[in-house]
Amino acid sequence: MIVGTAGHIDHGKTTLVRALTGIDTDRLPEEKARGISIELGYAYLDVPGHGERLGFIDVPGHEKLVHTMLAGASGIDFALLLVAADDGVMPQTREHLAVLSLLGVTHGAVAITKADRAEPGRIEALTAEVRALLAGTGLDASPILVVSAHAGHGVDELRELLFDAARHLPSRHVHGLAPRLAVDRAFTLDGVGTVVTGTLHAGEIAVGDELVLSGRPARVRSLHAQNRVVERAHAGQRSAVALAGIAKDEVARGAWLTAPHVALATDRFDARLRLWAGEAKPLRSGTRVHLHLGAQSTTASVAVLDGEQIEPGDSGRVQLVCHAPVGAWRGDRLVLRDAGATRTLAGGLVLDPFAPARYRRTPERLDELAACELPTAARRRERLLGLCRLGLDLARFAQAEGLTEPLQGWALGEAASAALAERLLAALAEFHARSPDELGPDAARLRRLVAPRMAEPLWRDVLGDLRATGRVAVRGAFVHLPEHGVQLSAVEQRIAQKVAPRLAEAGAEGAWARDLAKDCGEPEPLMRATLARLARQGELHQVVKDLYCDTATMTRLAGLARAIHVEHGNVTAAAFRDATGLGRKRAIQHLEHFDRVGLLRRVGDEHRLRTDSALFAGPAA
Template sequence: MIIGTAGHIDHGKTTLVRALTGVDTDRLPEEKKRGISIELGYAFLDVPQSTQRIGFIDVPGHERLVHTMLAGATGIDFGLLLVAADDGVMPQTREHLAVLSLLGVQRGAVVITKADRADADRLAAVRADVGQLLQHSSLQGAPVFALSAHTGEGVEALREHLYEQARQLGERAPDGRAFRLAVDRAFTLDGVGTVVTGTVHAGRVAVGDELVLSPGPGARVRVRSLHAQNRPVEQAAAGQRCAVGLAGIAKQDIERGQWLVHPACALATDRIDATLTLWHEEAKALRSGTPVHVHIGAASVPGSVAVLDRETLPPGETARVQLVLRAPVGAWHGDRVVLRDASASRTLAGGTVLDPFAPVRYRRTAQRLAELDALAQPGLAGRVAGLLAVAPYGVDLRRLAAAQGLESTQPLADVLPAAALHLHDARADLALGETQATAVRASVVEALSAYHQRHPDELGPDAARLRRLAQPRMPEALWRHLLVLLQADGTLAVRGAFVHLPAHGVRLSAVDQRIAQKVAPRLAESGFEGCWARDLARDCGESEPLMRTTLARLAQRGELHQVVKDLYYSVETMAKLAALARQLAGQSERLAVTAAAFRDATGLGRKRAIQILEYFDRIGLLRRVGDEHRLRTDSTLFAEEAA
């Protein structure tokens, strides 16, 4: 269990921790000189007859150092709010209570310190003030202990209470999330090297693991050594104070506020959608555009607030908001955030991250608010089902897994509704709800019916054009997967690159069939060069207009390929060219084909090689990226012919 002390300056936080644990958490010369905590201090206490160890985070009480207090408060399990008997409730007492409440700390106690300096009437008055202070806070109803760390009176009763709370809390059960530690200190130790400390928010880590610092350049570091709850260990887990010795990075390359995370869930964001509650003691409502300081993990970043689901956020109420930050931070679903005012002198609000991948546009639409409602569901299965129910174009499970702090998409796949459509391969991991899949099916049939009515002499549009007509915003990988399924169940038919309804087809006349028989051997003989319509008309003794009409009809039926105007290839030849393109792409790390490589492999001129590659781009075998044509690994075009 991690306990965070909180309270006004000089109300005895460090002294109490020393009385409970025997450890002086003031470790800096400046702290010793001034008699106050400036940095975070740590101490530990073993729970009798248990393997548990309680960790204490002693935080500064001075108003100017509240940002340091926030860095230590995130991730605590239990809050100790201290009030000196002689001073009573003071400004930072209120601020620290607001921080604990807005961070969602539900377990805690109040300690009236310096009880030896007050008589019974004074202690009763302070108790009454404390009871009033706790109203409308997360610690309402918390037990109150009066003690004196100087004389020892009442210290043992508090210690026994903390033991009991630790036993009740027990060890945190693994929840499947990846390892994340909020870095609040970094230093160098002789014989160890670079060390970072912080609270483990999720997951487990072991000596030898590779991690990354986020935000950061993404370079991996190796765990050289571990201390959890101030003991050397081979593994550490969520809920522990942890010191991690790192290989592969220098102390000056680490900053407080970064996260040490598993590589699979490393992310950095400057827009966060969240649920936010304005502190009930605020004098006025929170408006969109209000400048704030955003505290998340151990980071503090200036930014602004946009209220999404109402005009303003009144004191004591909760709303959906977007936090727009001036610098990127690490943030995951469920992380707690605290907002202070622009001058960082007053705590305003707190809440919970819903989505670290907040959109720039359409952030207030009914669709987006429905997605945030889904993300607010308490369980992973509920969030996945909720998103599938409102996402018309499906859910990117890899993106969602990273936002949820998961190492892989498997936990998401495990809770997918049975009727959901799931595409999982090397390039994509996407899911579509049953209702949405039915709607896509209807839109495809409707688009094809309309196309056939407008163009009765054509077989149908190619797959890329059909997507633009029916589902232009659907991810292309999911679209092509859906086409395969619709073809398999007979909803549509695919011939070459063209898609059509099974009942529709371009019929050949007797003249068309006669000309088709004449051109077939010539197209086969032409090889990779292909045949021009005028040359075929001349060689077959047919008029050019009739030849062009017949060739176009054959191409519409998928029996020929028209690469550019009047240039045709047989299906067999185009399959060989596609196989070459696939082979060349397989030799590249980016699965890319260049015009030069394709030219050399086919023996064609540069112009013709480019024409063929651009045709493959149009029909969905390749995708143009700069000067390269990258293979679409989800495309099944020519796969059967190649086999």
């Protein structure tokens, strides 16, 4: 169990920890050179008959060092709030209590210190004041003990209370979560190398593990937990980790030591906040704040997602736009201070580290955030599958949750899958009605029509399923309804054989339907109908009305367009004309055809390649 002391400066935190443990947390920094154990600001105490060890985080009480208190408080299990009998409740008493409450700490005790300095009746009055102060904080029922560290009065009772709390405190969830340690200190030891310390927020770390820190790989060389040499440390323990493969100068305070597959850094995330009841004003969108998460702090801006503002004492969902990347996983606790870092405003929970910059207040998005607040990962995943019309990225879900096992691929719920299939089939029917002489759109263009924000891998899976069940047909890059790709009659096959060599000879200039009818000795209406049917089959391509080219020619022209785009970043009519040897008019006609079918898109006087299009993806001649 990690015990965090809190309270105003000079209210006896360090003295009381020394009385409880025999360890002075104000030792000089150079004493850490005696071993890998880190005792500066930390102390430890064995729980009799339990095999566990209490870790004390002794945080500073000075107003300017509240950010250090925030870093320490983010990993504590039990709060020990100190109030000196002579001073009483002071400004940092209130702020530290606010931090503990906003971080969701519900296990704790209050020690009224320096009892030997109290006037008669003072203890009773102060006890009543503290009890009133605790109301509504989540620590309402915390016991209040009277102690004097110098005289030894009440110290044994407090120690036994802490032992009992440790024996009954629920253990942190370890199984199913990848390791994550918030680094609050880094240094170098002779013969050991780089050492980082912090509280292990989730999972387990073992000697030999391959982890990442600030994006760099690092191997666990040796390990201390709760100031003892161990082979494995688990969530809730103060840990010192010796790392191979990374230098001290590459480690910043606030960095996260994590398993590679859950490492993340985000500059915006959605969260649920509770505004401290003592605030004088509501929290509004646009408010600039100091964000404290894990051992990291940065500035951020608030965007309220529920309504226009959050009233004091109320909670609401927000998006935090950070001014530097932060590590934030679903369920992590956070605290906000005002822009001047003079007071604590709010605290809350991370809901989604991959928050969207757009569509962040739509009913669909707010439903997704409600799913993120469900109590278990399994229930969150099940609900999100039912809500995500564009599918659920399983790898990103596992990353946001910090799960031990990495997931792969995409998933789409049954209802979302059925709705998508209906939209896709309707879009194909509309396309066929509008362009009856074309076989159908290519897969990339169809995705832009039906689900432009859907991930390409999931889109391919959806198309594959529909094709396997016979609901759509695919020919090359083109998708169509099965009934649209009818078979050619014997007469049409005969005409197709006649026009093939003539179209090959015509090349990029193309051949007109009337000229093909004359050259082949066929009626012009029959020739037009057959050419339209061939175009519908994807065998030919109608550049403009009644002007056709064969697939080999179009593949060659598309290859030239792609080559021009690679070289220049765009395709102009002049560059395409020069590359093809065509006249300007015919070159423009081909480019406009490529725009219509989805190979290119027109932007001003130039054309841009659609990189997701597989149309005419053959080699250029």
